[in-house]
Amino acid sequence: MSEGKTPDAGRRSERSHQAILKAVVELVGEMGYGRLTIEAIAARAGVGKQTIYRWWPNKGLLVLDAFAALMGDTAPLPDTGDVVADMKLVLRATAAELCSPRFEVPSRALTAESQLDPALAKQFVDTLLRPSLEVTKERLRVAQRAGQVAAGVDLDVAVELLVGPLFHRWLLRTAPLTPEYADTVAEYALAALRPPRTSGSAG
Amino acid sequence: MSEGKTPDAGRRSERSHQAILKAVVELVGEMGYGRLTIEAIAARAGVGKQTIYRWWPNKGLLVLDAFAALMGDTAPLPDTGDVVADMKLVLRATAAELCSPRFEVPSRALTAESQLDPALAKQFVDTLLRPSLEVTKERLRVAQRAGQVAAGVDLDVAVELLVGPLFHRWLLRTAPLTPEYADTVAEYALAALRPPRTSGSAG
Amino acid sequence: MSEGKTPDAGRRSERSHQAILKAVVELVGEMGYGRLTIEAIAARAGVGKQTIYRWWPNKGLLVLDAFAALMGDTAPLPDTGDVVADMKLVLRATAAELCSPRFEVPSRALTAESQLDPALAKQFVDTLLRPSLEVTKERLRVAQRAGQVAAGVDLDVAVELLVGPLFHRWLLRTAPLTPEYADTVAEYALAALRPPRTSGSAG
Amino acid sequence: MSEGKTPDAGRRSERSHQAILKAVVELVGEMGYGRLTIEAIAARAGVGKQTIYRWWPNKGLLVLDAFAALMGDTAPLPDTGDVVADMKLVLRATAAELCSPRFEVPSRALTAESQLDPALAKQFVDTLLRPSLEVTKERLRVAQRAGQVAAGVDLDVAVELLVGPLFHRWLLRTAPLTPEYADTVAEYALAALRPPRTSGSAG
DNA sequence: CAATAACCGAGACGGTACGTCGCGTCTTGAA
DNA sequence: TTCAAGACGCGACGTACCGTCTCGGTTATTG
Numbered sequence A, B, C, D: 001m002s003e004g005k006t007p008d009a010g011r012r013s014e015r016s017h018q019a020i021l022k023a024v025v026e027l028v029g030e031m032g033y034g035r036l037t038i039e040a041i042a043a044r045a046g047v048g049k050q051t052i053y054r055w056w057p058n059k060g061l062l063v064l065d066a067f068a069a070l071m072g073d074t075a076p077l078p079d080t081g082d083v084v085a086d087m088k089l090v091l092r093a094t095a096a097e098l099c100s101p102r103f104e105v106p107s108r109a110l111t112a113e114s115q116l117d118p119a120l121a122k123q124f125v126d127t128l129l130r131p132s133l134e135v136t137k138e139r140l141r142v143a144q145r146a147g148q149v150a151a152g153v154d155l156d157v158a159v160e161l162l163v164g165p166l167f168h169r170w171l172l173r174t175a176p177l178t179p180e181y182a183d184t185v186a187e188y189a190l191a192a193l194r195p196p197r198t199s200g201s202a203g
Numbered sequence E: 001c002a003a004t005a006a007c008c009g010a011g012a013c014g015g016t017a018c019g020t021c022g023c024g025t026c027t028t029g030a031a
Numbered sequence F: 001t002t003c004a005a006g007a008c009g010c011g012a013c014g015t016a017c018c019g020t021c022t023c024g025g026t027t028a029t030t031g
Helices: A014-031 A038-045 A049-055 A059-070 A083-099 A101-116 A118-145 A155-172 A179-193 B014-031 B038-045 B049-055 B059-070 B083-099 B101-116 B118-145 B155-172 B179-193 C014-031 C038-045 C049-055 C059-070 C083-099 C101-116 C118-145 C155-172 C179-193 D014-031 D038-045 D049-055 D059-070 D083-099 D101-116 D118-145 D155-172 D179-193
Strands: none
Touching: A014 A038, A014 A049, A014 A059, A014 A101, A038 A049, A059 A101, A059 A118, A083 A101, A083 A118, A083 A155, A083 A179, A101 A118, A101 B101, A101 B155, A118 A155, A118 B155, A155 A179, A155 B101, A155 B118, A155 B155, A155 B179, A179 B155, A179 B179, B014 B038, B014 B049, B014 B059, B014 B101, B038 B049, B059 B101, B059 B118, B083 B101, B083 B118, B083 B155, B083 B179, B101 B118, B118 B155, B155 B179, C014 C038, C014 C049, C014 C059, C014 C101, C038 C049, C059 C101, C059 C118, C083 C101, C083 C118, C083 C155, C083 C179, C101 C118, C101 D101, C101 D155, C118 C155, C118 D155, C155 C179, C155 D101, C155 D118, C155 D155, C155 D179, C179 D155, C179 D179, D014 D038, D014 D049, D014 D059, D014 D101, D038 D049, D059 D101, D059 D118, D083 D101, D083 D118, D083 D155, D083 D179, D101 D118, D118 D155, D155 D179
16 A cells, blocks of 8 residues: 555565564554564564565565554544534544554554654654545535535634644644543534624524 | 642752753753663763752753753743734744754653653643743633634634644644745644634624 | 586577576676666666576576586696696686686676585686586696606596685685796796606706 | 784783683584684674684684694604604504594684685794694705705705695595595605615615 | 762674565566 | 576674673771
């Protein structure tokens, strides 16, 4: 999914490919990203180191691939007609995922590594993050058409208003990431986006 | 400044101490945090490796110290009476700092490293981040007393509502961090925090 | 020429065979035997590695084949009737060959490799060395019949007496290998082999 | 004894130094020079690889050092007054040593490696070979003064006449290296060197 | 006013992992 | 079947740094 060059993908050993991704997931869970080693991955996967270096340029993109394989494709959001309720659902789900043991370690690792490697950052955002933000944005667009979100609002900003606070708290660990917090953020953010009350209209 | 134990501060060579912090700042700028090496720091500072290991437990805390020395103490915020204007100032300043070449590399490095090292994370947040958020919170408290912010608002959440979106955009590089964006975020966030209009009262 | 087994000589690509031997000669000259690589040979010859492994069991025997192809078949020695003069010719020719750039590198390589690989040693001696020593021995046999060499002399020892000193000096580089040295050795060696003077006889 | 550069010999760990030489001797015996590995040496010696690379530039010189440590200093030859008898002793001893299991493997290895590495060759000859040849040459000089060797003889050539045949047979394995062969070579070589019979003198 | 104990620079040490090279085997598709 | 091409598992290379450990050589009190 994310290997930069594909010398001859037809010849690639699918068995090795899968074994490597599996080993990465296992090892990142066992020892964390910092202690993760190409040699250990190769050993666990029963693969030569060169086979890893042949297909991935660095540890970051390898972990990204392994992590991407873990996540299913982004599902579209439910639309109950109530944006606030729907956004609460989204943020609660996001918070839960960020704290789930399976996702937390690689998410933090990829976020961290992205700070040191802009190429990885781009790949990470494009592959994993943007699609997920996009479905939220889509839901907001519907809300905007329905008049629940003010017409002039830049929806990218709107999404950041919803997700940014959660992300800030998660990443900097300033406080626990509870479902209640998710609800609060959703309420505040959507309050900010609500169109101004006009006399004679109903929200 | 942040070393946990001070075996015998009287004997500590201030010359070496400063040379190390200076070397760290220089080298982190030249080669980035990832390629930063204790050996290189020692060589640049003209110092034995042991002198570094004696006073700092790891690279992260060393960089934190060096970075903290770069930043002056947190100054209190101006209070013009207009929260929105004041917050725009704060966010614009924050955005500018995050993008300034002097601060960007170590900020990203510390944020990244904090993901892999909770001890560093705590130190980072307590030393550098919290004080900065605290002054913002203080200004909001004043606004709350003045009735510009709703009475029931949790000010920690309020601060995150303001800072989170900026931080999200900076860290994930989803879009450029402009002063206009800072203004927009400030407007939206404070709109969300404004007390509900009561008949017969003025905002 | 010297491959042990010939799985199916009929199918063997003569074009590839020659390209490989040519590549070996070139590369051994360019980078020496130690840095010679099967992969480099294959690349230079425009040949798959397997084609080399199919026909030669190891690098040593491959170089031996390539070197043997370089040397013509051993020519019989001239017989002027004067053993000493003839042997001087032989030793001067030997010395010249050992020092010629074309032969020196592979000769040293094969001698060296033979120390670590007895199978190669045998092949090397039988294919290249023994025939060359044999013609010298033959010339000495003639001299022995003519009474110029004592009757009881073991001709194998005689040959070693002639060739050994040259070889020793060449291999260990204790001193330069000049034609004069060849002459001196020939004189001494044949002096040792001369039959004892009997009263009333002439040498 | 043969390390090229001595960064700071005072700080060198003698324990490690000795352990390395010991490991080399053991391993060269167990697996031969060709299969000898720096990693294996380091492991066996309980030493980091860098400690080997720090003090020796390559495998050849390391083995040379280890081998030199094995051999005592060259003892002077006995002088019984009978050159032939003395030389027989020398050659028999040389033959025995070349075939002794302890010396054969490293001797062949160093001879072989010297073919590919002139620097090693020089060191090898100067350190181990030349001193040994020199004592023989010295004994011959005495014989020359005593009139047992012709006055005009170049003693370097004389030594090669004695040692060359043995060396040739040993290195190329053309025939077994027996004590009898050593005797024969000594007899022939000294016959060649004997001064011409002058009337009225006795040999 | 020595002495004595810390800290200092330097850098060797036992290790771990790196990213590369080349081995000899195996697989694929064309001739 | 052989061949060119080249991926594969593997093992070793030589290097970079890690964090620890001596070394002497300053300091800087303190008995």
